[in-house]
Amino acid sequence: MSTKKHLLISLTLVSSSLFAQNMKVVYQEEMRSFVQMNMSGSTSPKQEHVSKKEMVLLYNNGESVYEPVVNHSDEEAVPVQGSPGMKVVMMGNDVKVYKNQKAKEVISEEFIMDRKFLIVDSLKDYSWQLINEDREINGYKCKKATDKSGQTTAWYCLDVPVNDGPYMFWGLPGLIIQLEHQNKKVTATNIAQVSDSECPIEKPKEGKKVTRKEFDETMMKKMKEMGMPSAGGANVKVNIIQR
Incomplete structure (x- = not known):
């Protein structure tokens, strides 16, 4: 084996060893939604709104947790165009997702409005389709993939040879730097190796325990009541009766 080849293999092993240890990835999440007001029978045009929040992925040897940097109810008042002084309060979804690749397990705390649910499920096989397309994102050379x-x-x-990423997504031959799913876009802004004390990976344990199917059915029912689509940008209709 030549010296050059030996050096290349050694560097690869060092890199893989580095990222197999504790790692912290900070993501910027953008969620697009639309608000439509109905005041005394008069419907206003849809108003587009983009909310942003910072999320973090803590990873250690096949086990990870994805959660908000700051836990909060994320109530955000959106000004209503054409109605000075009037705002709509948008309730955010502070999601916490735990993944264990060895146990093939995923546990998540998720919200439907102000109700918290605890969902226990098996890790999903996304059957990723690898596409020969490259892009540089925040200084990282990336390749494209789509789910089935x-x-x-x-x-x-x-x-970054870590097969993990935001939410439940995983299983690619490198860390997911950017993810586009329905009305959300999530982008990694910082990747760092951290100590054990800086990487507390804990299973979610709060909320009403339900199956994924039960949660999805409850979500679809609530979205239908609010006039929101099942995919794409969230469409929130708010009725206001003037007295």
Whole structure:
């Protein structure tokens, strides 16, 4: 074996060893929604709103947790165009997702409005389709992949050999740097190796325990009541009766 080849293999092993240890990834999440007011029978035009929040992925040897940097109810008042002084309060969804690749387990705390649910499920096989397309995102060289449904696009980095990413998504030959799914876009802004004390990976344990099917059925029912689509940008209709 030549010295050059030996050096290349050694550097690869060092890189893989580095990222197999504790890692912290900060993501910026953008969620697009639409608000439509109905005041005394008069319907206003849809108003587009983009909310942003910071999320963090803590990873350690196949086990990870994805959660908000700051836990809060994320109530955000959105000004209503054409109605000075009037605002609509948008309730955010502070999601916490735990993944264990060895146990093939995923546990998540999720909200429907102000109700918290605890969902226990098996890790999903996304059957990623790897696409020969490259893009640089925040200084990271990425390759493209889509899930079998074609509804999710992921850009992953081979230079960070960790098969994990935001939410339940995982299983690519590199860390997911950017993810586009329905009305959300999530982008990694910082990747760092951290100590054990800086990487507390804990299973979610709060909320009403339900199956994924039960949660999805409850979500669809609530979205239908609010006039929101099942995919794409959230469409919130608010009725206001003037007295």
